[in-house]
Amino acid sequence: MNPDKQPAKFPGLVHETPGGGILSGPLEDVVNWARSNSLWPLTFATSCCGIEMMSTAAAKYDFSRFGFEVARATPRQADVIIIAGTIVNKMAPVLKRLYDQMADPKYVIAMGACAISGGPFFYNTYSVVKGADHVIPVDVYVAGCPPRPEALLHALITLQEKIKSGGKRERIDIDGKNI
Amino acid sequence: MGPASMIVLILAAVTFSVIAILLSRVVLKASWNPQKGQAYECGIKTTGQTWIQFNVGYYLFALIFLIFDVELIFLYPWAVVVRQVGWPALVEILIFFFILFIGFLYAHKKGALNWS
């Protein structure tokens, strides 16, 4: 069997979060500030949620306000991959490869029910991956089908919080106030 | 500053780039896996070799460009003195242009500038 095919571990312990390195203290804070404010997304959308991602990019919600606008078509230059839409078994190796080919540090947002768990296609389908975190580690999950643009913005802010706090894969509670 | 500035500029460019590129090496522990090294082709494993012999439609343009490029080079000294020399300069350049224009028209007629 193709080794690419079935990603082994679950959920999301495939790679360590890169970053950290030799930096510490205020310098690290500065770097994290820069990283969190310059998340260039990969143009990756598989289905319906992709349209809402486009809406978020478009004039009314405009995620460029946060500095996310430089959508890169190539994973080499992207920082965050927003999994917008269903991931099916045939797509999983592709997603894995795209993720692998991104330069460190890299972040993942699972957008919508499909990317989180298979969502509407969880039961009785033979081809849907039951959650993108079976394939690649996910940093932030945002529920909805599709999540409305504000929800995606909220997810991006949540991701920023995570990066600012050092990018640890632990649970960090954010409430609405500190955004 | 004189010609020394060239060296300064080159050195500046090189130092700047080297520092910039090396900084991330120092700061970042990057992960690596075999897939990361593969050529990116929309998430699909690339098929076959990239460095192959293949059809460049543009070489004809490059050929003609080369001719015109040389012509352009000769125009520079001409342009500088045209006001001093006056009408003879115009005449000479007219001849020069005329000859080249024939070539241009020929190329056009032959469809060399029709890119296929």
Added chain:
Amino acid sequence: MMEPGLYHMLFIGAALFFIGIYGFLTRRNLITILMSFELILNSVCLNFIAFNRYVWTDKMDGLFFTVFIIAIAAAEAAVAIAIIIHLYRSHGSIDVNSAENLKH
């Protein structure tokens, strides 16, 4: 080291020339042969300029010769490459050996 002057330039010119000759002799591929040829031409140009600079400083002929040589080199390169491509298209190879085969 010496203050650079005419002899240095001529040395570079000669070295380039023979590097070109070496390439000319060893390469079997028309394009690389063409490249070696460019080297040879350039060594000549360099000599012209060097003489103009260090010996006949009151003249400009060296400069003009160089400029004209460059112009001619460009024309020559264009035609040569056109021929190479033509050869390739019609014979599928630009190895010198196969080009030699054409003759007979």
Added chain:
Amino acid sequence: MFLTRYFSEIAEAVGSLLKGMRMTGYYFTHHKEIITQQYPDNRATLVLPERFRGEVVMTHTDNNEHRCTGCTACELACPNGTIKVVTKFEVNAEGKKKKAVDKFVYHLELCTMCNLCIEACPTDAIRMAQTFEHSVYDRSQLTRILNKPDSKLQEGVE
């Protein structure tokens, strides 16, 4: 003639390009056309339409009472098994055993916000809320139990 055609072509092309540039130039200088809403800053004023389906919630009264009888109609209506109603038997005042909801498990990560469960519920125990800020770092946080701890069935709901 060749030349006139040549130049009129150019003029036309340039004209059409200038038209486009006038358009973008207009927007560049007229900032009142900007329609951007600044999301995190407008949270206070952001009003979503009341029908907007953000998540399923269970209404609770002030006395911590809900209206869910545990009939599992919503579970059946849901197209993708988002709802699991875990029932238990409670002994009510008259000493009769009665089915009641123990845990109303709701998988937000699966929910498609299709409203079918709400339509199906005979007692209007659940409704759609307009919240949308569901981002979490851990997907298990999305599985929720909708009935609050120790909540009771509201009086008179059958």
Added chain:
Amino acid sequence: MTTEALITVMAEVAPDAVVDTAGEWPNFQVSAEAWPDLARLIRHREDLRFDYLFCLTCVDWKTHLTMVYHLSSTAYRHTMVVKVKLDRETPVIQTVSDIWRTAEFHEREVFELFGVNFTGHPDLRKLILPDDWTGYPLRKDYEDPVNMIKL
């Protein structure tokens, strides 16, 4: 052409066809052998001209498979359905992709989802499923405990 007229004409070109008028459009059941010739005929015959194959699919009836062709004519605007019964174990039928080119993709889809073999198809490969897929997922008895979680 009205439905009645269509049925009369069809009775002429395909006397063996079983007609069923219960649905919205007339249904004709033909045999797999007769189908290729009939297809060519109804595509080109002047008064029929079924040039638009808008739906091609297959139904698994547990005992047999049925190919269903929805045909319509852009010139006369009449529509009909042709059904071909196929054996479930070795379903084989002649391709119609040379008559209606849209059938090429549709037949590839039916091939991988139902396992119907189309003889004469120019490029009968998997279109949708991964290359290493086994089984015909749209058949009723398809089971896949790994990927398919039953509710």
Added chain:
Amino acid sequence: MVEEIGTTDKGELIINVGPQHPATHGVLHLVITLDGETVRKVEPHLGYIHRSIEKMSESLSYRQFIYATSRMDYLSAHINNHACAMAVEKGLQLEVPERAQVIRVLMGELTRIASHVLWWGAMAMDIGAFTPFFHAFREREMINDIMEESCGARLTMNYMVPGGVMYDIHPNFHRRVKEFIAQFKRKLPEYDELVTGNTIFRARTRGVGVLSKEDAISYGCSGPTGRASGVDCDIRKVQPYGIYDRLDFQQIIGTEGDTYSRYLVRMQEMRQSLHIIEQLIDNIPEGDFQAKTKAVLKVPKGEYYSRVETARGDFGVYLVSEGGLTPYRIKYRSPGFSNLSALDHTVRGQKIGDLVAIMGSFDLVIPDIDR
């Protein structure tokens, strides 16, 4: 997958476009054979978003399976739902109240405009102009707001239920739609100024990717793609459903069959849809918005086929019922699937840049193709 060859003898290059590529609008995978810049062959590989909706629908009840179709052609979610609801209603022989019919059509046309507007922006983006995309979303957001207010969601509305619609329209609906009509009428000429008239755009699209009428029919092309080639295939006209037979609108038929004419057909269609909305918005009849139905639906044994015209073309639902709680077999005839099959034929001999433009003009929605 593809055989391990990178080149053919003639110096042709085989290159993958997609599944993750900005021009494929999703996860279409095209294997392209290139000769220099010229496309010699395009081979679509599908299934990167094949979610087995057909199989899934077989285990969902008649009320439930409709929601899955919103996720297929998510840009015409509402119209897809309409087809499903109609198939069920055909089976149940339900009479849908007039008010529900009108609301359905109104929403459908709004969806169509939203879809075309998005297509317009995306097509311009494919060709390299970024600004139209943002301008397009301005109008689209207005429609989304209307949808959200009345249907409760922006994209996957789930507003249709067998027998009518889920809720009545929102009190604000009238005002909002009126505002939208006014705004859209004002902005449409801007669209033309920005893109349609642009000489670069014309040069990029005129005479590019010509699909003849015969080929269009043979490949089963429908929707604006087919109509641009001169096929009159608007289901709203040739087999009217809902209340379309009582409405005044035109079927836009192109002649050239090239990318530009596909573009123009869609632009005109937006105007027609606007016209339909204008006719209806003041004439929504009073009455029920939903017919009385049983709590559990059982469609009698039989086969039902309903066709609608989505923003991409002829969408069909082939519903086979055995009389049970769930459909026995459902086949969704998606317009994109057939349109895509014409891609190879259309693209051959064109440049890579044209491939992108042609794909843009086909307006492919990949989940609609893969289902």
Added chain:
Amino acid sequence: MWNLAQLTDLIHRWLYETFPPAWALAFEMIIVGIAVIGLFAGLGLVLVLMERKVSAFMQIRLGPNRVGPKGLMQSLADTLKLLVKEGMTPDGVDRFLFNLAPFIAMIAAMLLMAPIAFAKDFQIWDLNIGVLYVTAISSLNVIAILMAGWSSNNKYSLLGAMRSGAQIVSYELSAGLSILTVVVLTGSLQISDIVTAQSNGWWIFKGHIPVLIAFVIYMIAVTAETNRAPFDMAEAESELTGGFHTEYSGMKFALFFLAEYINVFIVCAIGATLFLGGWMPLHIGEWSAFNGIMDWIPSSLWFFGKTFFLIFLMMWFRWTFPRLRIDQLLNLEWRYLLPIGMVNILLVTVIAILKWHF
């Protein structure tokens, strides 16, 4: 205090008074180097932010406004992030050339800084072949792109690189021809001469229609030469994903990005110098009163004002027009720009000889 020349003089004198000449020279070089790098980085930051804001306003949105006050720190954050982002070298690339390419792009961009007159008497090196030097060095760019594209071992990169190769060399001709029109009028290649020649009015006003045409051609040609939309064939995102820099990541990519913006700045600066008088304030003939008022505005402001206006123009193009197809792009050059440019230069010659210009 607006006079930058005095400042440089002051530093120069101070250095030579305090240190022995060799050291003074070295220090001076270091100062210049740092200044140039600073200018480089600063320009990059400003231009990127400007591009984002301009595009945002044209697209009825706000653009970056949350990072720092009014989003001003946005490009700083981007730069910092890129600095600490992994710059990887994929397997299978030609490592040597792959890593060399960004350097070449940078060196070319940096070298182009030399002849630009930023203000009155403020220029790194006033070469006597000024504009010819610019033409020559800018042709090195194409090599960087071809190298990057080829060495990446990626089909998109290769296609992108070859497209841009054909495109850049083609448009070099038109750019050269339109530069020549001004050279004909001025009679010198030196930047300082060209600027002083405009002390009684800018060429675009003095030179009648032909100079205007030359200006238009120049703008089109340099837009194409710097690979910017609508001529961004090399990186046509919807066709070739990233074009020649598809495989580049982190700072290696950023260097290309930076070099591109610096090139934009330089061609606009050259355009401003040739056609709009460089740092020369708006002078009208001999109206000394008016000219005097104009002289109040410092020359560096004039220079940057004009340059940024041209840059804005290029951004305006970019955010308005669709992309051309590669063959149309070549047609535009060979069918329209080049013949018109050739005729135009003859016209200018006649004007220059007859002294019809003002």
Added chain:
Amino acid sequence: MMKGETIVFYLLAALTLVSAAMSVGTRRIFRSAVFLLTSLIGIAGLYFWMRFEFAAAVQIVVYAGGIAVLIIFSVFLTQRAGDDMPSPPSLRTIAAAGAALLGMGLVMIQLVNHRFPTPAVAEVDRSVSAIGRRMLATGDDGFALPFEVVSLLLLAAMIGCIVIAMRTKPNQP
């Protein structure tokens, strides 16, 4: 201490010669082209060093901008550029190297023994305008005629290229 200029000279000389040697030595044709280019740029640098700015600019414009691109295109067109070129037979390599070294030695001997005339004192003005004036002059020391002849040559080259290159067009499908 060495003067800055001298260092620069040796740097340029090294750049020129090393990359020329690499160009004829490397097995990868694309690298070979790139090295050729750097060598030519080094020569341009030498011109610059000798204060022949115009010649340097011409060198860069024509070689870097034109010929190099053309060579690279033709490499793409005719080679599997990723493959290493076959190395020539060692005998041939040795013979060629020997011949080149021998020639080099002979020339060096000649050079060392030859005395060139001492330079004229008067340095002529070599600015571009002087070049222009000489180029347009029709007199004895003028280059007007060669200038026009070059245009003819270019015309011939262009027509030649087109004829040769276009003739192969029909071969293509």
